Amino acid sequence: MHRFEATKVILRHIGDRPIVSNLGPTTDELWHAQDRARNFYTWGSMGLCSSMALGMALSCSETVVALDGDGSLLMNLGTLASIGRENPKNLIIIVWDNEEWGQTGHQASHTAFGTSLDQVAIGCGIKNTAIVHGEDELEKAFCHALESPGPWLILAKIEETEHLPYAPIEPELTLHRFRSTFEQSQSNPLTEPWVNSSKTV
Numbered sequence: 001m002h003r004f005e006a007t008k009v010i011l012r013h014i015g016d017r018p019i020v021s022n023l024g025p026t027t028d029e030l031w032h033a034q035d036r037a038r039n040f041y042t043w044g045s046m047g048l049c050s051s052m053a054l055g056m057a058l059s060c061s062e063t064v065v066a067l068d069g070d071g072s073l074l075m076n077l078g079t080l081a082s083i084g085r086e087n088p089k090n091l092i093i094i095v096w097d098n099e100e101w102g103q104t105g106h107q108a109s110h111t112a113f114g115t116s117l118d119q120v121a122i123g124c125g126i127k128n129t130a131i132v133h134g135e136d137e138l139e140k141a142f143c144h145a146l147e148s149p150g151p152w153l154i155l156a157k158i159e160e161t162e163h164l165p166y167a168p169i170e171p172e173l174t175l176h177r178f179r180s181t182f183e184q185s186q187s188n189p190l191t192e193p194w195v196n197s198s199k200t201v
């Protein structure tokens with residue numbers, strides 16, 4: 001499975017929900033697949049994608065989706081413990097696991113040597129996890145995660161290909177654009193059907 005195709009699978013089902021994307025090819029490919037006001041692209045802030053998504057999930061009632069990377073999550077494993085501790089029902093973490101730090105020269109990451117990020121998540125108290133290898137499996141797991149309370153961690157094994165060009169977009173612009181969609185949704189909250197009874201925050 002390639003990340004660009006896998007990203008399109010997520011977009012097919014995302015509706016208007018917010019996405020936070022990892023720095024590098026994850027963000028670039030999300031932009032190429034579909035630029036949306038509800039995409040929060042990150043640049044440079046390695047290791048913070050899932051942390052930012054956690055903060056958003058704790059602050060709103062919509063389901064927030066993080067598209068993280070194996071290398072970045074490895075750099076900030078504590079975020080999994082924080083997710084397990086806070087236990088937000090409305091958070092789905094997808095990890096594009098290419099077993100390498102792709103953007104900086106394809107150095108093999110720990111997941112190429114036996115680290116199982118889904119097992120780390122389980123050890124941190126994140127009960128809903130899945131490992132997917134192909135687009136059909138990803139689609140099934142993501143749709144299931146959208147329909148049932150989280151938090152979820154979906155570990156998607158991907159093969160690296162040539163990177164697409166950088167997304168030609170200004171970070172400041174996307175920040176303001178993204179933020180304004182939350183302001184608009186205050187008057188018309190987009191709440192998941194299962195949130196009212198199970199929301200913990």
Ligand SMILES: Cc1ncc(C[n+]2csc(CCOP(=O)(O)OP(=O)(O)O)c2C)c(N)n1
Pocket residue numbers: 022023024025026044045046068069070071072073098100101102103104109
């Ligand atoms: C604190 C910090 N250290 C190092 C980097 C350099 N860096 C940028 S992307 C990247 C690799 C990220 O790996 P991963 O999350 O697996 O994403 P991939 O490139 O494989 O899609 C690194 C090391 C950085 N931006 N910030």
Ligand SMILES: [Mg+2]
Pocket residue numbers: 069070071072096097098099100101102109
């Ligand atoms: Mg990687």
